[in-house]
Amino acid sequence: MSARDLGNRGEAETANxxxxxxxxxxxxxWRCRFGELDxxxxxxxxxxxxxxxxxxxxxxxxxxREFVGVRKQERLRAAAACYLSTHQLDSPCRFDVAEVYTDEKHSVVRLEYLENAFE
Structure with missing residues (x-):
């Protein structure tokens, strides 16, 4: 299973x-010139x-969560601002991190959801 497939599985599990x-x-x-919002x-x-x-x-x-460092946070903030502008939204927002853990067979065993992971 490719890294992209695993990432898609993690995003689908989080969406559910x-x-x-x-x-x-x-x-x-969602993609823009600043990056991607999962x-x-x-x-x-x-x-x-x-x-x-x-x-x-x-x-x-x-x-x-430790892999969402300062540079990644900056890119996410810029992409989020672009999303808000593109969709003409003015609402409260926050940045969350979903930690999806798998076993050696790539089955999801746990999901930790962190609200307001950073500002």
Whole structure:
């Protein structure tokens, strides 16, 4: 299974997780010149959520959230601003991180969802 396939699986698992919790999915793999937003969703309270999905099979190299460093956060902020501008949206928003853990057979074993992972 390719890295792209694994990433898509992690995003699909996260999208299902969000739907089960009443979120509305607005976009998946949305791209602009600043980068890509894995998922864009609206929570039940109306907050726009830009979700970065990180899939890992273990934590020997650190937690998945640790791979959303300062430079990645800057790119996500720029892409989110572009999304808001393109869609003419003016609503509260936040940046979340979904940590998707798999076993050695690439089956999802756990999903940790971090709201407001960074500002």
């Amino acid at each position: 997780y969000l739907r089960r919790r009443g979120y509305t999915l607005l976009a998946s793999q 998922l864009v969703a609206q929570d039940p309270a109306g907050t726009l959520c830009f979700v970065e999905v990180k899939l890992r099979s273990g934590t020997e190299y650190g937690l998945p």
